Amino acid sequence: MGNELIAQLRHSVEMASHAPFYSKLLKDNNISGETIGSIIDFRKIPFTKKGDIRGNIPSAFLSTSMSCVRRVHSSSGTKGNPTISYYSDSDIRTWQEHLCRAFRMAGLKKGDVFQTIVGFGLFSGGLGFEQAAEQYGMTVVPIGMGNTQRQVEYLRMFHVNGIITISSYLPILANYMKRHDIDPKSELQLKAILIGAEPFHEKTRDELRDFFGVPILSVYGLSELEGPGVAVECPNGNGMHVFTDAYYPEIIDPITGDVLGENCEGELVLTSLKRECMPLLRYRTGDITSLYRTKCECMSEFEWKIGYVFNRSDDMLIIRGVNIYPSQIKDIVYTYDCIYQNLQIVVKKDDDITLKIASKSSEKVENAEKGIIRDIKNWLNVTVKVEWVPTEYFDVAGKSVCVIDERTA
Ligand code: DLL
Secondary structure, X not given: OOHHHHHHHHHHHHHHOOOHHHHHHHHHOOOOHHHOOOHHHHOOOOOEOHHHHHHOOHHHHOOOOHHHOOEEEEOOOOOOOOOXXXXXXXXXXXXXXXXXXHHHHOOOOOOOEEEEEOOXXXXXXXXXXXXXXXXXXXXXXXXXXXXXXXXHHHHHHOOOOEEEEXXXXXXXXXXXXXXXXXXXHHHOOOOEEEEEOOOOOHHHXXXXXXXXXXXXXXXXXXXXXEEEEEXXXXXXXXXXXXXXXXXXXXXXXXXXXXXXXXXXXXXXXXXXXXXXXXXXXXXXXXXXXXXXXXXXXXXXXXXXXXXXXXXXXXXXXXXXXXXXXXXXXXXXHOOOOOEEEEEEEEEEEXXXXXXXXXXXXXXXXXXXXXXXXXXXXXXXXOOEEEEEOOHHHHOOOXXXXXXXXXXXX
């Protein structure tokens, strides 16, 4: 562990100590920048949880004066109150730099046209990508979410080369094009598609990559820590490069909190190294992934990667004592080729679980229904019902909700 990292961590602890929440936490635990001489010392800092941000007034995490805050964003709040994040000028610049790295990795160039199919306003995706793409020298079409017909018209009209969209919207876009006999390979000028903000399924991504004929790259981030741009995938795949000059990643056992070794799957914990207005120390992201070092062929200087995020710890369902992640259900459902790529799991009781699925033709497929029910029973020992919904059911203006657990409502 390099001295440089320790110096960065120490600096981050010092910056955080100006925020009321951390001032108390650090004092209570007799920790200050000066006590951090090694990674062991750093690990004495208790984790920060989303609940800490939600349970305090937002300014409890503000480590500068309000006059240094140039902008606020907040999380999409699909699971409770949205969490607020503060950005200084320098925080915004660092963030833009990260997204410019994402464009570079995706092979996008100055002069290309970039369409931002993500929400604007408080959601960090829209403004973040728009500003960064402008700074990168691309022409931006800041269209936002929804209205698929218009999205496609603009993709054609402006000869768009790159897009960012939330993961669940890409199948909706593809579905529209298929229904209207539009072939993106011959009719659009796309070079790369960036997706993020939600998990995707590998099979879905393979299908969509074939359909669009360009790389589909995952961009990871969360609004508590700048938004999209914490980690980014290059065309060589195999996970996402973490921008370790700005974040220190750890993987922990989500139950015990123990720090896990390289390649182990667990919850991602992030410490910001550069954030001015709202540094976070050992922040539990809730995202399940792994961390590994690799010499990637893209020659990126960022050697640490995280695996794709398929699950969140708070999406884990406990059905009659057994832990089940949505991705395990998706892995089974998507073996049926007739199934459309978004789904929703509604749990009313342990023995009352409904899968809302759509077929690619928007019609009920009897054999697939029987097979899915049987396979989920066989593999996961869970009894589910299937409710067929039209593909439009998933066309929502924002992130799709994958799990509705009414037992905890
Ligand atoms: O979703 C920021 C973002 C915008 C990322 C656009 C990428 C593109 P939040 O609304 O705060 O911020 O949600 C953060 O979304 O903790 C993950 O659970 C999930 N997430 C983000 N990126 C990915 C990804 C934005 N590439 C939460 N793959 C995170 C899977 C992702 N899940």
